[in-house]
Amino acid sequence: MLKNRTVVVGLGATGRAIASSLLRRADVEIVGAADRDPRVVGQDLGVLLAGAANGVVVVSDPAELPAADLAIVATVSDLHRAADVLLPLLERSYNVLSICEELAHPWRSHPDLARRLDDTAKAHGVTVLGGGANPGVLMDTLPLLLTALTQRVESVRIRRRTNMARYGAILSKFGLGLTLREFATARSRGEVVGHHGFEQAIGALAAGLGWDLDSVDVGEVEPAVVTTSPRVGDHMRIEPGQIAAVTHAARGVLKGEVVIDLEITFGFFDPADEVAAGDDYRIVGEEQVVDLRSSVGFDSFLSTVAAAVNASTAVVEARPGLLSMGDLPARSVAAKGERRAGRTPLGATTSQD
Template sequence: MITVIQIGLGPLGQQIGRYISEKTSICTTAAVDINKQLEGGDFGKLINGTPSNVLINNSVQNALEKLTKKPDVAIITTVSSIKKLEAQIEDVAKHGIPIVSTCEELSYPWEENPESSKNIEAICQKHKIACLGTGINPGFLMDYLPSVLSSVCKNIDSILVERIQDATPRRIPFQKKIGAGLDLKTFKAKEAEGTLRHVGLKESVYFLAKSLGFELDTVTEDLNPVIAENDIKTSAMEIQKGDARGVQQISYGYQNGGCKIEMNFKAAVGEPRSYDKITVKGVPSFTSEIDTGINGDIATCAITINSVKSILKAPPGLHTMATIGVPGYLN
């Protein structure tokens, strides 16, 4: 039985907790969140209404002091910013516990956050633990999966990766992160603050470029609102015609003036069709499409849990999905 300490009990952490509770080879033995209202509460009751012997603590130290055996691995679902994650990683690593995190910027941080990458690598080596940033996107659909598909190619000229999704069934924090329901003035203000965007698109470009051996000269990113053409009403919100119903981000990776990698991410409430699509131009050229797309919330939780067995076998250091063993289904 693999034992887990979960850190961060927002909607994603709770969903991961529920999924773990349904499995036979892994269990949560400690839970941590800084929310004072959760402190001392029953973790089982929080995730599925069933009492458990796991109480929620407000720090890793407090949680571990109550255990007779330290957990095998930590799952951190707290922030998207790698800079904010650094201290949390060290807080866990000093106890010799390997880490899997859903922090988007951790998925491939060396280009966008070189200093934090260096710091985290040093922490991992000092305490002899492995650390991984993963998720469905970044972490799989727009980077790891196209890198795997490239294995059948003799030559590759360019790759286009598209993730188009209806955000209606996604969790509310995700809908807010993509600006659904905001008027355009507020959308632009939040964009300028850096609080409104899909985090991790450039990281996916750099991950894929590294996998393909492309030495990119420039990586750019454009962000625009997806505007509602009609009033939209869902169980979570009402969106007025002319307001934003989501976001579209496109990132380009250039080499010698030519576009080698293009990633098109679009998530919006009321999007008529969801799909994940990879188009390879090369020898051979081909297109691979997942009709209806992959539900991001379900898949992020699943791949985080399934990556645990791989990180437990990985050598010390900061890893990506390309440097660990292939994670399969964990029962």
């Protein structure tokens, strides 16, 4: 089997989950890994991922990584900072997939940098792609595919309510666990930033639909639920009087009308809340309204890891330049893991309905 030689840059929680997933793939060989954290540098990647040693020693500088077909970058959400890693990798002719949210569709939000990434990738005959679940699939590629069912879209509205109880450090960027007073202070200091990727998802949607938007308005993170009883997550406990859920929203405006309306509520949900986990899609088309609801919702972390890993082969095979998930065939981003016989056969799942 032809294996894609792959390096992983950034071994935080997501980078490690991606690396672990890649290690299980028969069509991928991890040949290098890099991270700036001195506690990690010099370690064997396999051991770091709680498995057997695999001879890949973590280096501190991506410049020390061996040549490979693909570099997967899981470092920061800010594209200007990410570009300091992405551009040298492209110049060394790696195809690059990064979960940097602002890379997902940066043509509107970062036009100069988008052009530079595109030019650099093309000059070296490689692809660079911002890939993940959101942005990447949930609020851009999936609704774009659904619009195929109508000749003309009037509006796209998506409401995500995502359970954050499994998360740890990332919760601070949403302000969960703060009091209203602490939240106001933290937000004014720029410590509460909420969801990264609204501008990029709206940019991808508008581009796909041929809409030249007047504006993309990203709101501030707002408290949604202050709890009256303790709520316990995997890595955090939210006490009475603290914020258990926040809402972050963004809108795309065309000719004075809101035509794209995205909102995510992040929280530790309780059955007594007015909001429950789940995702709602509404695409108002000319002939019909497409209404889809996921009552369970999509796990952000697991979905991001899967979407990045599943798209990795497609990035190597795609045409050179800066691409987005919506530029890849659905077939090429489908799940790649080999199905194991005997695991959760369909007969067993139907009885759970």
